[in-house]
Amino acid sequence: MSLKISYEIIMVDDGSRDRSLEIMRRLSDQDPNVIAITLTRNFGQHPAIAAGLSQAGGKMVVIMDADLQNPPEEIPKLLQGLDQGYDLAFGVRKERKDNLLRRLGSFFAVLILKKFFGTSGNISAFMAVRQQFVEAFNACPERNKFFTGLFTWLGARSIGVEVEHSARLSGQTHYSLRKLVQLLVTMTVSFSEYPLRLTSRIGFLVSLLGLALALRVVIQKFLLQVEIPGYASLFAAVVFFGGVQLLFLGIIGEYLARVHIETRRRPDYLVRAIFKKGNPLGR
Template identity: 50%
Template sequence: MKGSMSCSQIDPVKYARSYLGSIALDPQKYRREHGEPAPFVGAVLADGPTIGWVMGDPMDKETQVEISVVIPVFNNAGSLKELYTRLTQVLESLGKSHEILFVDDGSTDGSFQRLKELNAQDKRVKVLRFTRNFGQHPALAAGFRRCSGKVVIQMDADLQNPPEEILKLLDKYREGYDVVFGVRKKRKDPLYRKMSSSLVSWMLKKFIGHSAQTNISAFKVMGRQVVDALNQCQERFRFTSGLISWLGFSQIGVEVEHAERAGGKPSYNFFKLVFLTLDLVTGFSYLPLRMASVLGLIFALMGLISGSYILLKKLFIGYYILGYASIIVGILFFSGIQLLCLGIIGEYLARIYRETQGRPLYVIKETVE
């Protein structure tokens, strides 16, 4: 891998920016200047972690397998053995070369030890371990960057999407679609999860800005071209399904079974779903900013018209407005509107600030292959 250092005192981020140069900031420029794909961008510290950015082109085609399965893991120790057994049976029935890439997103329940045991049993199992919990979408980004399959399957580790349903997705994928995602027949989730998913799906359709079919399913099959395009997306705060829809590849849904959660706690509670929704809105649309501008214009005109009416009535009729209650209510209402608009602007500013910090998307502490 490019970007090796022997001195642990060197700042990896500064190293990546100065030494790797165009690779770290513009993989397309690297291809134009060097006539070859840009490698994975990272700085490897002696006896330390890998600091990674999701950029560059796919790995050497000679290392490819037919199918890669990318699975983020966060405190799923109780379901990993069963997941591996059932998933391996499905993949071996296909008769194609494959790999299973688990990304341990800072688990604290012994998941990593279970994954190491699976690797010792089967070298087709590969494991990336983060230094801490970076989130589901950075974990997916790391898996997509490291996987080598011509076809890539994304799924969760909680067995809510039965591995046996992969066959349905692959059958549809062979018809020529770029992305095939699972549509749950009877979703076994709390009501707030169902409602929030419906809301996010509706928002994607409104915000993406074209007619591509949208989905937020974590169970999908993608071609290599889709994964390579995802690897070129450089935002720090990622929403994988939204990016896939934005890229414009052909998508279709297939009905699949949905089971009860086998182990661990849901990675998204109510508040995390709220923040995910805010990231979705600010990441894919300027509509809230435009709405704030329109609201400001509307209320400014209302204030001008009302003020003119009261002034004219006072001058020509001697009309006098009594009561402070209506004034206080008006002040509170318009103050609320102003704070809402400031909050919307603040969300965009915060996103810009986070994107310009230059921090890596994730940090890999250990790799097991």
């Protein structure tokens, strides 16, 4: 490392099935600045990052994925952002080199962050943050801790820093369409009650529409003596309103599911061992 400051490197093995842990342990045995954490199984990206943040002790903490799409050479740019007085510096990719699915997922994630937190720019998981906010993040008791959203909610003053973005060197992303949708839903219901309020407003408008249609039928039937045909229109109305109700029940169900998850108080992850020089057997 060419950094002229003290540092530590924390690597998290999130239930990998290749030689990642073996390589991490060898590096931690050779370098006292390297710490290797292995989890008992694959818990996902955000719990793995939370596991790393729980062990971070530096005044400034850099978060990055291990696929090297964000080159480590760009780290000084993030640290310069913190040197300007900001609490959070996140990488803004000059030219994103991801597949279409990841691009769409990031596009909607940015929309959600703009809507609920007022962030701007192509925010990414490649970031540097001050220790104060890492400690506050670790103290948050909830599960499904989406770190970018929590740092913003905690009031971190942020700046976007333009960084290079490389193509994936090997392997494939494990983010499927299902996982991306699940992440976007989690982001939304974890940080905002807006969907619930929106369902109430739409429900009120749909009720007014139903009342207006009912009044129209009464006027045509009893005042204008107009015969009202229409099993087809009645069927269409029932299907439409039934679909709206099921949609709203699904939104309410997402919030109830989050309440159920929180009340179980299960941990986000479980650490099997932590390896560093002088402690080769882990702890």
